[in-house]
Amino acid sequence: MLGSEQIWLSVARKIPLSVGVGSGFDRAPAPETNQGKVMNIKRYSAAFAAFIGLAVISVPAFADDHAYTDGPVVNVAAIRTEYGKFDEYVKYLDTTWKAEQEAAKRAGDIVSYRVVRVEARGENDANIYLVTNYKNWAAFDGATAKADAIAKQVEGTLAASNQGAVDRAKMRRILGSWTGQELDLK
Numbered sequence: 001m002l003g004s005e006q007i008w009l010s011v012a013r014k015i016p017l018s019v020g021v022g023s024g025f026d027r028a029p030a031p032e033t034n035q036g037k038v039m040n041i042k043r044y045s046a047a048f049a050a051f052i053g054l055a056v057i058s059v060p061a062f063a064d065d066h067a068y069t070d071g072p073v074v075n076v077a078a079i080r081t082e083y084g085k086f087d088e089y090v091k092y093l094d095t096t097w098k099a100e101q102e103a104a105k106r107a108g109d110i111v112s113y114r115v116v117r118v119e120a121r122g123e124n125d126a127n128i129y130l131v132t133n134y135k136n137w138a139a140f141d142g143a144t145a146k147a148d149a150i151a152k153q154v155e156g157t158l159a160a161s162n163q164g165a166v167d168r169a170k171m172r173r174i175l176g177s178w179t180g181q182e183l184d185l186k
Contacts, residue, residue, distance in 0.1 A: 101113040
């Protein structure tokens with residue numbers, strides 16, 4: 001006996017003699033059951049539900065991580081009065097502009113307003129800032145219609161309001177503006 005015959009004989013000698021009819025080696029393989037698959041599906045479902053639960057619970061925790069809350073929205077317009085026209089422009093601010101701001105405040109469109117005089121460092125720097133505070137960004141919804149209604153209330157007609165803007169161009173230059181939101185620190 002050489003080669004593969006020796007291997008088969010050594011394997012055959014190790015098989016117990018009790019193997020015979022009825023020992024299980026003569027039966028057909030056991031039918032497959034879904035029990036193992038069902039258990040895996042249950043485990044995966046439980047793990048997925050736990051993951052979703054933790055994700056939902058942790059969302060408010062991330063939202064509270066900020067060291068601030070959103071404050072009012074601020075608009076700042078930079079104005080440069082023309083030479084010799086400062087007092088004339090401030091008179092406009094004290095009459096028409098102030099009346100419009102007060103009407104907007106009564107209507108709930110703005111929270112507050114103020115005029116800030118600054119030292120201009122050059123001829124193209126602002127010497128007046130007009131600061132207007134709004135409750136939030138939603139205050140800008142429909143801003144044109146709100147401003148038109150207030151202009152009609154204060155100046156009579158939109159045509160008069162537009163002519164006033166043309167006349168003010170002789171007193172001042174608008175250098176620009178910016179709008180931002182204050183952050184209220186906790």
